[in-house]
Amino acid sequence: MVRQERAIRTRQAILEAAATLFDELGYEGASTTDIIMRSGLTRGALYHHFPSKESIAVALVDAQSEALEAPERELRLQSLIDLTFAYARKLQTDPVLRAGVRLTVEQTSFRSHGSRPYRAAEEAVLAQLQRAAESGELLPGLNTQEVTEFIVGAFTGVQLVSHVYSERQDLLERVSAMWRLLLPGLAVPGLLVRLRVTPP
Numbered sequence: 001m002v003r004q005e006r007a008i009r010t011r012q013a014i015l016e017a018a019a020t021l022f023d024e025l026g027y028e029g030a031s032t033t034d035i036i037m038r039s040g041l042t043r044g045a046l047y048h049h050f051p052s053k054e055s056i057a058v059a060l061v062d063a064q065s066e067a068l069e070a071p072e073r074e075l076r077l078q079s080l081i082d083l084t085f086a087y088a089r090k091l092q093t094d095p096v097l098r099a100g101v102r103l104t105v106e107q108t109s110f111r112s113h114g115s116r117p118y119r120a121a122e123e124a125v126l127a128q129l130q131r132a133a134e135s136g137e138l139l140p141g142l143n144t145q146e147v148t149e150f151i152v153g154a155f156t157g158v159q160l161v162s163h164v165y166s167e168r169q170d171l172l173e174r175v176s177a178m179w180r181l182l183l184p185g186l187a188v189p190g191l192l193v194r195l196r197v198t199p200p
Contacts, residue, residue: 011049013039015063018056019099027057027103057103064100064117068124071200076132077187078195080125081179084155085199088171091159105160121152137191147186154178172199 017039021030032053036046050056067090070083090097104117126148132138158178162171179197187195
């Protein structure tokens with residue numbers, strides 16, 4: 001049990017060290033030697049958990065799905081809105097998530113991530129939209145798959161622009177504006193006044 005906990009801590013230390021480096025320098029700019037120095041671990045410890053820099057990057061990309069848990073709310077659309085705020089707040093504070101996003105978006109020699117992170121985000125959004133539709137929260141005739149793809153694309157663009165302009169300091173305000181603009185085309189009219197578009 002103690003050995004397992006130590007292994008988990010070591011793996012996490014490697015991921016956090018790599019994440020800060022990938023976030024600062026990008027995939028190409030960070031080396032395994034840099035990761036070893038930043039983590040304070042040995043080369044043997046690193047290669048025991050990860051056979052290559054690419055395998056570390058894959059683990060960071062896959063970690064994005066952990067931030068896609070929607071909170072339970074009375075209204076499913078509110079659950080979706082609050083999911084995006086929670087994800088945005090974590091982007092501001094969590095280097096592991098930031099590194100995963102950077103690795104997903106950047107065009108580098110690291111190519112093994114494919115569309116997995118976007119598919120995971122779409123699944124999380126679609127689940128909430130389908131429940132919202134079943135609860136009568138959505139305007140009739142909406143294609144939930146189409147709406148899902150648009151929301152994921154809109155959020156991706158919003159966070160990238162926020163990163164460029166303010167290092168994501170204004171991300172919550174931009175997400176709030178995104179929802180103020182989107183919701184009239186999604187929610188039944190009587191529901192708009194019940195939805196909060198500011199961070200919880």
